[in-house]
Every structure is written in structure tokens, then in C-alpha cells.
Amino acid sequence: MSVAVVKTPRASVREGREKSIFDAARSVFAEFGFKGATTAEIARRAGIPKANLHYYFATKEALYRHVTAEVLTDWLSAASSFDEKDDSAEAIAAYIGAKMDLARADPLGSRIWANEILRGAPVIGDFLETTLANWLSSREAIVRRWIDQGKLVAMEPRYFFYMIWASTQHYADFEGQMMALNGGKPLSDEQFEVAKIQVIETLLRGVMP
Amino acid sequence: MSVAVVKTPRASVREGREKSIFDAARSVFAEFGFKGATTAEIARRAGIPKANLHYYFATKEALYRHVTAEVLTDWLSAASSFDEKDDSAEAIAAYIGAKMDLARADPLGSRIWANEILRGAPVIGDFLETTLANWLSSREAIVRRWIDQGKLVAMEPRYFFYMIWASTQHYADFEGQMMALNGGKPLSDEQFEVAKIQVIETLLRGVMP
């Protein structure tokens, strides 16, 4: 029984098309949200006729759901970095760093998320109420333990996570504003590294006794 | 020369209509952004026919510009609280508190701003590059002085302001997410007060030597 390891031209064309549509959709949804996005603009950015787009993705909503699903996966992936260290400071620093890296590597994903929330989370609402809520409450328990052990100052863990999410995702969602405040240029790699370290240190100092 | 202090019925009807259209527009723009918003939906929320809306505001863009102008005014108003104290900690605490209060009092304004940035700031871009950039660089100078005086830790002031903006505006822009993580209910006044104090204390501790 031989498995076709080498993709047929047909299959790789399909793969390539789906990828280019997917990428175009990400950028349009990130910029305009679900309602403001148009399939015509997505097709234009993908470099194909609109009818071809609808051959691969039946509806705008189906395409949007594909896009959001990936965003949630990436979020959870970064979230796992919180659990990889035992020490409180190390775990927090690793998590903030991972969230900063994700914001830098995939700002569109963060913006798609932000647009969803602004619209009342019609698609990812269920994820927020279940997966995210569970993730948060279990990590709150960990942070509370650290507080009890005197490793962190007394505080409400939930609002600390909000600060982490806000401060890190800001570098993706408000990239345009930062550009305007940076002489029209995006943050350089060097600038971003400084920002990343500062976010980590400021937040860590903010919760260390 | 007598000035009409009491408004004529006509004038107050006009005032009321403009206000209700304005408020409806704020909520629709905050939820869907400029492109996703429709004049039909704004008219519906204002409780008037669409044609009547266009009698008061010629175009969707004109209405949007009115709305954004007010948002920028409110932002600057909150910004002034930074200058009302001489002591570094007091000035920072007052500013964060004012930004938290603004996010709580007018979440729609913050969301309209966020939508603008996500779309590349086509309307407020000029404000960002001039007024906001000037405000930021002059306050950076103040913070740098405090650092030189040993009142604050060494850091890049700009990224500290980004953290303040992110952490405070998060309470407006991501209110929907917080609700989902709070059993479907918005933050109570008591919860918000706790969050507000925690944001202030965490950020202050984060930059104090």
C-alpha cells in the first residue's frame, strides 16, 4: 500500500489557492471585521475572480469561521507557555513573552479577535464562555496559590491577566497608531525587543512583593 | 438686543433629533466600524426613517466625522489629568484613573477609536500624527525627567504610555470578552473599582524604583 507523498499538481494547486484565499480573507477580516469585509475584496487580494473564491468556500461566513478557528488555536498555543515553568516569575515572563511574540508574528490574528469582540463575539462567543473561561479560572487558581505563598502581591488574578492580554495585544491591534507615533514607520525589531522586555519587566515588577 | 435663552420648539426638536442620530451612530460605528455600519441601521436605532437621517447629516462619512471629532475631544480631556499633579506617582495615578473612568463612562468612544485604528486610521490619522504625537513626546520628556531624578526606573516612556492606554482602554474595547468571563454579566461598579485600583497600583509598582 503506497501513500502518495508527492502531491499531485491538482492537489497542490488546490492547497495553494486555499492558502491565498485564506490569507487574503485574514487581512480583509482583520481590517474591516466580518460585516465590513466583502468577498469581492478578498478575491481581489487573493488575485482570483470572486466566483472562484466561492468554489473553495461556499459562503463568506464559512470562510470567516475557518479563519477564526485558526486564531483560537494560535491563542491556545501561546497560552500553553504559561504552564511550562514552575517558578511564578518565570511562568509569567514566559507567557507575556509568548503573547508579545504572537502579536508580532501574527498581528492579523489578534485584530480578527479584536473585531470579533467589538461585534459582540457572535462566532467565538462559545469559545470565550467555555474554553477561555476554563483556562482563565484554572490559571487564576495557580496565581492565587503564588499569592498565598507570598510570591506575588495580593491582587485579583483575573485583572492581572487582562493587563497582560491588553498590553501584549496592543502591539498587534494598535500597530497603526504606533506607526503614526513612530514617524510613520513600524516598530523595528530592535524597538520591539525593547518594548517586549519592558512590558515583561513592568508587569513583573507590578506584581512582585 | 435680546438673546433667545428659551429654545423654540423647532430648535429643540432639531437638537433632540441630532442627539438621537448621533447616539445611534456612535453605537453602530462602535459595533461595526465605518465600513460595516449602515445608515439604515443607524436610522433604525434612532427611531426615524433613513431619509430623515440624511436631512440632518448629508453623508455617512459626515456623520462619522462628527462622531470621531467628539471622541478625540474626550481623549484630550482625559489626557489633561496627567498635568494636574506635580508628583510623578500622583500624576500617573491620576491619568490612569481618568482613562479608566473614561473607558467606563464611554466605552463606545473607545471602540470607535479602536475600529479606526484597525482600519488604518483613515480619518483620525492626521490627529495621531500631529496632536497625539505632540502630546506624547512632551509627556515623554516629563517622564524622562522623573527617571533622571530617580523617581522612576529606567525605561522607555513611550512604551509605558502604551501600557497605560492598552490596560485602560481594554475595559472598554473588550467589555464583551470580560462579560463572557464574568458569567455573562458586565463588571459591577464594585468589580470595576477593584480593577481600576489594581491597574493603577500594578502600573505604578511597575515603574517605581
Added chain:
DNA sequence: GATAAGTTTGACCAATCGGTCAATTCATTG
């Protein structure tokens, strides 16, 4: 109470929306 000015609204318009479809082109397989 007549006239003018300001306000309201249903009907309508061209453009764009998400989506369909049949005809055509293309790659694969027997």
C-alpha cells in the same frame, strides 16, 4: 390666516452586496 421656512417621509435610483450557474478550460486516468 396667508405665506414662507423648516421638517418629515415613501418611493425611488445606481452601485454594490453575497451568491449562483452554465459554459469552458484543465489535468488525470483508463
Added chain:
DNA sequence: CAATGAATTGACCGATTGGTCAAACTTATC
């Protein structure tokens, strides 16, 4: 190479878009 199925696309559809307009209505002024 013939036949089959996947992929492509221009033309098209009904619905919705931002916006117009003339007619009707309401208030203010003389």
C-alpha cells in the same frame, strides 16, 4: 486519445447599500 471530473470564470440574480427627491406636513412670521 477519449472520457471523466476538477477547476475556472463571465454573466447574472435578488437583496442591500448610500443617497436623492418631490410631495406632504409642521411651525414661525407678518
